[in-house]
Each structure stands twice: as C-alpha cells, then as structure tokens.
Amino acid sequence: MIGDLLAYVSDDLNRYICKNQGLSQDEQKVLLSYVVDQDGSIATNEQNVVLVTLVDLALDPLAYSQRVHSVSGGALTQEIQYNSLHVNLMVLFSAYFKGDRAKDALNYLTLIIQFFQSKASYTRANSPNLPNGVERLEFSMEPLDFNAQNHMWGILGAKYMPSVVYKVRMISFQDDETLDDELIRTVDVVT
Template sequence: MLDIAIKFLADEVNTHLKKRALSASGLGEVVTGQIVDDAGKWATAADNIGLTLVNIEEDRIMREHLPEYAYVNGSHVVLQPEIKLNLSVLFHTRPSKADKYEQSLRFLSNLITFFQAHPVFTPEEYPGLDPRINKLIVEMLALSTEQLNQMWAYLGSKYLPSVAYRVRMVLLQDVEPQSIGKPITIIETALHNK
C-alpha cells in the first residue's frame, strides 16, 4: 500500500503540472525515489521533482486493538486489526542551472496550492486511487530550521528547495488469517430443570 499511495500522489501532481503547462517550462515530472544514492550522488535527475518517503509512523490515536472477525467461504476467520499509518513525504527540486531556480520555486508554489485545493483524496472523486485506500489526507508539515537541518543531514544530502507533507491514513492489514475456525452448523441448547 505504501508504494500505491506514493505513486498515486506523484501521478496526481504530474497531471496537475501538465494542466498548468509547467512541465513544458523546463522542469521534468515528479519521480519517486531516494534523494541520493549509496555513493552520495544525486539519485533524482536534474530538473525533475523528487518525491521521497522520509518517515512512517503509526497513528496510535485511531489504533484498533481488537482483531477483525469475518466469514470467508463458510469459515470463521480472525485477522489482526489494520495498522493505520501516517507518511511523511518530501517533494524536492534540483535545478540544473541557476536560471532554473525560479522555475523550481514556481513548481513548489503550484504544488502547495494544489494540495491546498485538494487536501483529501477518495476513490469516489479520484478513480486512479486504489479502492483499498479509503482516504488520503495531505497536510503540510511546518518544520523549523533545526528540523530541516537534521532531516537533510540524515537523508545524506545538502538542502534543496523542498516542501514536506504528512499523508494520513494509509491502512495496512495482513491478509493471512490469525486463525480459521470451523463454521457453526448445529446449535445445541441445554434445558435445566429446577
């Protein structure tokens, strides 16, 4: 599900950029992946927009504690509860030349206004969203200068023009049943004489 959610966001932003004719202005498209490779070199090609997953955290407020029970093919199936995740993602630009810097800032401006106008994604409104994803809520993260410094340091890169977002709620559930019980076919009652 993580890959599906990230790819969906990249596709939606790419569609938005094409509508705004920004991809024709010298910037490429949104590509998912690392910022730098293992050798410390840029992994995202210049003039493209990188989308990187920088953190995954469990949403403990909305956490389910009880297993889920279902009947599948006449059997009683017990599944572990869904894990509800919040993803921290980073959109970043790497202009190839100094004159492309303003274009990269224009991209970030359009990206911010896109998510301001479209903070919630559901399969009903966005057919490209996998129906197993009930809803994605995108909200900007306000990172301090110190937090930005720490984030770029652990990503192994120098700062690039960027904006960070939290994407809530990606649900994951193991489809392997915890247990399978036999179906109930007979109900016996006991009569007690007083």
C-alpha cells in the same frame, strides 16, 4: 502498497504541474525517487523536476486499530480482529533544479502547495483509481523549523533544495488472512 500509493500521487501531481505549465502530459516533471543514492550521488539523472521521497513512516497513535464483526449467536457475541495497522507517511516534495533556474524551482514549489491545497484529501469519489486497500488519504503540510530541516537534509545526505513536507494520513495495512490463534472468537457477557 506504499510504492503504488506514492506513484499514484506523483502521477496526479505531474498531470497538475504539466497542465499549469503548458507542458505535454507525457513529460515527467514529478519523479518518485530518493534524493541521493547510498553512495552519496544524486539519485536521478533528470534535472528540473520535483522529487517525491518518503522520509518517515510512523504509527498513527489516534487510529482505531480493531475491527468488530457480528457473528451468529447471542446479541453480545462478537469477533474482534487486531490485524489492522494505521500509519502516517512523511513525504518530501523537493524541487531539483539547476542553480540558474531557482525561480522555476520556487514556482514548482508553489504549484505543489496549490495542488495539495485544492486536493488535500484523496477518496474513491475524487480519485477512483486509488491503489487497492486505500480508501482515503489526507495530506497536511508539516512545518519544519530550521533545525528540523537541517537534520532531515543531513540524514538524507543531500544539500538543501526548495521543498515542502506533507504528512499523509491514513495508510491502513490490513491482513485478512489472520491466523486462527490471533482471534478472540467470542465475548460473552454474563449479567
């Protein structure tokens, strides 16, 4: 699901950039890609593009992670499933441009920020083709100080590129095929 989701967002951002730059919608200006491969080489042969890279995945500590379903029986009998997991993604959007096109890289970075300012939330209403299992996404810019940026680029094994990091909330992983012994079947309250 994460790959499908980031590919969907990348395609949406690509359409926005192509429209704003007067380019054909067939051009690929946004790529879902690593920044570098495991051998340390640049991960893509394309230049003058935006790279979309997952840099972190973390449990959302504020998310409610259980579902309550009413079942037949007394009014206080409930079935509770603990099989939902909510995570946040940290996604890096970097402008990978040749050195003589630094102005273009910064303009693309501006377009990325404008895009997520105008569409900070993905819902079924504004994005009906969201991948299955995703009902809502919230994008918020994640400010990184110089040390955090240095650390991130060092971990990635790459040289700095003009970039911005967005936190993507709320990816919910749900397995509807729960093992029977994982369920609390009933809760009876005796007064």
